[in-house]
Ligand SMILES: Nc1ccn([C@@H]2O[C@H](COP(=O)(O)OP(=O)(O)OP(=O)(O)O)[C@@H](O)[C@H]2O)c(=O)n1
């Protein structure tokens with residue numbers, strides 16, 4: 001049995017700014033998307049057999065060509081994404097083969113520097129019987145719930161909060177059932193599973209799996225990569 005990876009990479013990166021869609025922005029001379037594919041490939045225990053990448057419409061052929069050298073023996077499929085992240089995941093999911101796949105990962109191109117150990121932890125938890133698995137890190141700020149008027153409503157107990165990352169891993173049948181319900185308002189795939197009443201397990205994430213979202217994240221990405229190249 002093998003793993004399939006869906007990579008939603010069709011976002012515009014409005015918070016990052018610039019002319020180029022975020023997944024094509026370069027760090028250390030390579031696009032975030034290339035870093036993301038390489039990061040998943042480094043997780044050898046995941047047995048990746050297939051990548052399905054959702055990209056901005058019109059860029060499919062160029063991306064296929066760019067990623068081919070990094071896909072190794074895995075099958076590479078590139079598809080035009082949708083309006084929201086959940087739409088991009090859903091169109092990609094339709095292309096994931098049913099036979100021979102016991103785990104589907106959904107991994108943001110924007111979380112391009114996830115360590116292999118995190119990927120392998122997620123896959124191992126799915127193979128160990130979990131239906132849905134998310135990597136998580138502790139929240140370090142005090143979080144406030146606020147009203148629309150900007151007034152603090154309350155302060156949730158921080159020890160019960162975590163920030164979740166990708167790749168998120170799923171039993172294929174569960175992920176298909178979750179996306180069949182539609183993705184309205186869902187900012188991650190685990191949320192769709194939660195709506196079905198499926199238990200979502202957390203495993204240890206990593207600060208390196210941060211999401212490139214705002215301009216200063218690119219500085220952090222350059223520094224992280226430079227440090228990795230040194231060590
Ligand atoms: N319609 C969309 C929107 C997002 N994504 C992908 O989902 C991941 C996480 O989304 P986010 O970081 O929010 O990316 P953007 O939507 O591009 O960012 P922004 O909200 O700042 O425009 C990214 O890899 C992004 O390319 C996608 O495939 N399709």
Ligand SMILES: C[C@](O)(CO)[C@H](O)COP(=O)(O)O
Pocket residue numbers: 085108164165166187188189211
């Ligand atoms: C999937 C995700 O990366 C988990 O933290 C996150 O929810 C994506 O959110 P975004 O608002 O689309 O960046």
